[in-house]
Amino acid sequence: MRALVLALLLHDTSALSTATLKPPKLATASTQTLALPFAELSELVGGTGRARSIWDAVRSGQEPLDADAPTTVGARRVLEASGLTAFVPACLEHKDEAADGTTKLLVRLADGLAVEAVLIPHAHLPRTTLCISSQVGCDQGCRFCATARMGLVRNLTPDEILAQFVIASRVAAQSTRMPPLTNIVFMGMGDAGRNAINVKLAATSLIDGEKFRMARSKITISTVGPSPDCFRELSDADGMLAWSVHAADDALRKQLVPSAKYTVDELRAGLLDALKPRPARQRTLMLAATLIAGVNDSPEDARRLAAFVSPIVDVAQKVNVDLIPVNPTDHAPDFLRPSDDALELFRDAIREVEPRVHVALRVTRGDDKTAACGQLHIQRKSLSEARAVAAAAVDAGETPRLVLRRKVDR
Numbered sequence: 388m389r390a391l392v393l394a395l396l397l398h399d400t401s402a403l404s405t406a407t408l409k410p411p412k413l414a415t416a417s418t419q420t421l422a423l424p425f426a427e428l429s430e431l432v433g434g435t436g437r438a439r440s441i442w443d444a445v446r447s448g449q450e451p452l453d454a455d456a457p458t459t460v461g462a463r464r465v466l467e468a469s470g471l472t473a474f475v476p477a478c479l480e481h482k483d484e485a486a487d488g489t490t491k492l493l494v495r496l497a498d499g500l501a502v503e504a505v506l507i508p509h510a511h512l513p514r515t516t517l518c519i520s521s522q523v524g525c526d527q528g529c530r531f532c533a534t535a536r537m538g539l540v541r542n543l544t545p546d547e548i549l550a551q552f553v554i555a556s557r558v559a560a561q562s563t564r565m566p567p568l569t570n571i572v573f574m575g576m577g578d579a580g581r582n583a584i585n586v587k588l589a590a591t592s593l594i595d596g597e598k599f600r601m602a603r604s605k606i607t608i609s610t611v612g613p614s615p616d617c618f619r620e621l622s623d624a625d626g627m628l629a630w631s632v633h634a635a636d637d638a639l640r641k642q643l644v645p646s647a648k649y650t651v652d653e654l655r656a657g658l659l660d661a662l663k664p665r666p667a668r669q670r671t672l673m674l675a676a677t678l679i680a681g682v683n684d685s686p687e688d689a690r691r692l693a694a695f696v697s698p699i700v701d702v703a704q705k706v707n708v709d710l711i712p713v714n715p716t717d718h719a720p721d722f723l724r725p726s727d728d729a730l731e732l733f734r735d736a737i738r739e740v741e742p743r744v745h746v747a748l749r750v751t752r753g754d755d756k757t758a759a760c761g762q763l764h765i766q767r768k769s770l771s772e773a774r775a776v777a778a779a780a781v782d783a784g785e786t787p788r789l790v791l792r793r794k795v796d797r
């Protein structure tokens with residue numbers, strides 16, 4: 388039984404046939420808990436009742452292995468026998484609340500690395516959106532983005548993506564001024580298209596009626612479009628797709644996204660291939676453009692973008708164009724926010740050329756705590772320090788779980 392338990396908890400299914408499998412000492416990035424399909428978890432712990440008790444604990448904001456969690460004795464015994472030390476493989480290290488209630492979370496992972504996630508309460512409506520990370524760092528190099536400075540450290544596992552949601556849900560539930568967390572956008576650190584498999588597994592868990600119970604329509608999976616195939620790979624993702632297009636002119640786009648290897652026409656072809664097989668109600672698309680004064684904010688840029696979008700509108704059920712005034716970062720001090728007049732002219736020019744799209748000017752949120760779009764960044768120095776702390780803990784016979792326990796803030 389124990390070997391089966393361990394095998395099921397690991398991504399590596401070859402472990403199922405490995406009789407000599409050693410129990411994992413740590414709740415490492417290779418451990419699968421939150422993303423484990425409910426049926427497999429039920430089999431693992433000996434019944435759906437036991438599995439439901441674990442998920443009752445997760446949804447109520449508790450760690451299922453904690454003594455006061457509503458996890459059944461049987462489920463707890465199986466999990467502990469597997470050597471598992473945490474069902475939620477990350478913890479909240481720090482939170483920073485901006486004047487408008489936007490709250491940036493520093494989430495520490497079991498290997499000592501960290502990512503940021505941002506809770507964004509709606510200014511007027513009773514809903515909060517979580518901007519979630521899919522990678523530690525990012526290799527897309529967007530010129531206006533602070534995360535780009537980190538480079539790519541590694542992909543997040545499905546569990547690490549979901550752990551951000553669990554932690555953010557706890558923070559939202561404890562806040563007196565934050566409406567319920569109902570929406571998720573994969574627009575934090577990293578590019579979801581570069582970690583499509585893990586992002587899709589996480590999204591499937593989010594809409595699972597036995598697990599997170601989110602609505603598919605409330606999940607937005609965003610990519611800058613590293614390749615046409617990145618779009619195709621996201622075709623069957625549970626959530627709305629979004630493309631951070633930024634400009635419809637290849638030379639201009641290359642200036643903004645230096646990693647771009649494909650033309651916008653090639654990328655659009657990949658996107659259309661991804662949209663066509665989707666059920667009609669899941670073809671809604673968001674196109675995001677970060678606008679920079681004097682760079683890509685002219686009415687001519689807007690008209691070119693609108694003409695470029697037209698073939699997408701023919702296929703998609705609905706297209707929302709989100710215009711994001713660039714937020715200041717040390718990374719690109721010369722990039723300035725367009726004036727309000729320029730933003731309105733840009734919006735109107737799009738509407739004129741392609742009236743079928745819905746165009747919105749995004750209101751900047753959380754910029755006083757560098758929690759706004761493009762501002763997420765963790766110093767590489769603190770990353771290496773974190774790794775050193777985790778390594779020292781392991782050398783000392785402590786597990787990252789112990790490190791996590793000391794820092795956890797519930």
Ligand code: SF4
Nearest residue numbers: 525527529532535577
């Ligand atoms: S904007 Fe997104 S894709 Fe571009 S560097 Fe930043 S995190 Fe990566």
